[in-house]
Amino acid sequence: MKNISDELLNKMSDNEITNEELNLINEIIKNNPTELNRLKAQKITEKLFTELSLDKAPDGFTDKVMNQINLSSEFMHRGSRFFASMITILLLAIIGFTAYALLNLEGNNSEPLFRIEFIKSSIQSFGNLLKSPSNLLESNSLFWIGISLTFIMLITGYFAVGAQKSNNSNLSSN
Amino acid sequence: MKKINDLEIVNSINRGNSADFAILVDRYKDKGFSLLKRMLRNEMDAEEVLMDSFMKAYKSLSSFRNDAKFSTWFYKIVYNSALSFVASKRRKMENDLSSLEDHYDLQNNDDEIYSKSENLREYLLNLVEQLPPRNALVVVLFYIDDMSLAEISQVLDISVVNTKVMLHRSRNLLRELMLKHNYQEEIL
Structure with missing residues (x-):
């Protein structure tokens, strides 16, 4: 059974993925719930990073x-x-x-x-x-x-x- | 109202309007503080180093050239000041900084971080806070400050490829921890 590589997941987060690679990912997750979970986890990680808040410098x-x-x-x-x-x-x-x-x-x-x-x-x-x-x-x-x-x-x-x-x-x- | 850009402020300060430096301080103090807090993991140290960084920036403002953005130039000062601070503190943290790509501590502390967090979202955000200093710096500059990998590599004085590797490793680490507890099902 094929896996989605870390490199491919990160390429997706970096918006550097090609159409062929995207099709490959879709193919893999259709039949593999573990890989689907990895994809979901990658998306959440990305979302979390964007939710990081700034710490305020001390008053004055x-x-x-x-x-x-x-x-x-x-x-x-x-x-x-x-x-x-x-x-x-x-x-x-x-x-x-x-x-x-x-x-x-x-x-x-x-x-x-x-x-x-x-x-x-x-x-x-x-x-x-x-x-x-x-x-x-x-x-x-x-x-x-x-x-x-x-x-x-x-x-x-x-x-x-x-x-x-x-x-x-x-x-x-x- | 049109926002004055950094370069205009720098030119004004160099013409003798030193009070304008307050605008730059207001603009970058929170970002600088966030970076330093994540690097030094101590608020008082972060404040001290941030103050030092602003003083250094002010003194060398006349040497600032327009070939880089002010933010890149300033964060480089912040980063180097943090490294100097760490080195002066008996090189304890320097060891941490030299092994910034090790994630073992975070993985070992995973359960402890989980027990201290009230919910899953908080747990995951706490994990981000616990990322090794340099990785945290890359994440903050990339996601909060919208800096490009090329700009971040200038700040850290490393190659763009290495910067990208650090960002990817941070993502991979969090993703694997999330999968370990099957959290992605509960959050989505």
């Missing part, structure tokens, strides 16, 4: 995602602003330092080679200042320490205010 899920996105983009924005500020300050420092060096030379010697030498020696003395802490107590050094501390305090203040704002927004969203 969209809001949670959007809050998370807002927080992360705010953080990234703040990070990029900080990076831009640092680059700007560094550039300004370099420009200022170069301008100072050039202006100091105006009255003395304006030969290009001499200017470069002066910049080199200035950088060297700044390096020496960092190497030996005792030089920090000289009058010029105190000025630089003051500037550095102010700069550090400004950065700290910037982040402290940012953190406070973020906490407030978290509290209000909860």
Whole structure:
């Protein structure tokens, strides 16, 4: 007695069956109740799959995602602003330092080679200042320490205010 | 009113209207949750991975190209996030995922599932819920999401033939369990 193969049953579910194959199935089920049952079971399986229901995502899920996105983009924005500020300050420092060096030379010697030498020696003395802490107590050094501390305090203040704002927004969203 | 398509929303977000991402979240959260719940079999894990998937999708939205549908692209993120989650959970579930084509567990648990079900229809639906994760994923994407086998194969990163085999095996398994108890006579 002939059986309907699994492949043929699935071809029927996939609407890929040919007329010859359909005739073959009809022929088989006419005389074979077991195969008829297999065909019925296949149909029910197909129907069950189409009755599958969607599970609902938890309440407020969209809001949670959007809050998370807002927080992360705010953080990234703040990070990029900080990076831009640092680059700007560094550039300004370099420009200022170069301008100072050039202006100091105006009255003395304006030969290009001499200017470069002066910049080199200035950088060297700044390096020496960092190497030996005792030089920090000289009058010029105190000025630089003051500037550095102010700069550090400004950065700290910037982040402290940012953190406070973020906490407030978290509290209000909860 | 005309429904805005996914691509229009993606373009809008990429132009700076990040709030529009909420439309995509609303559109795909239930489908994504259903997939993950069936893969991870835990609601809390499913929610966590879904959140992670949306975040990843948002961050890489600028790299989304129109060569695939947004749904295919997003489900691929969901699927990969689920795999990463599973791997991080001591690789326990990963073993399940690597033997996704084994149906022995389901066949062995058949009687237990039957005893917990109130009627035949519920029993059969519970069997579907118990399908191995990847097979369940194929069934959900094919029947609930109306995705083609080619699209599903892109999500799972396997061949179309393998995807089709997984779908057929799921059907065959349920059919044989139904025949085992002669349920088809009572339902029809």
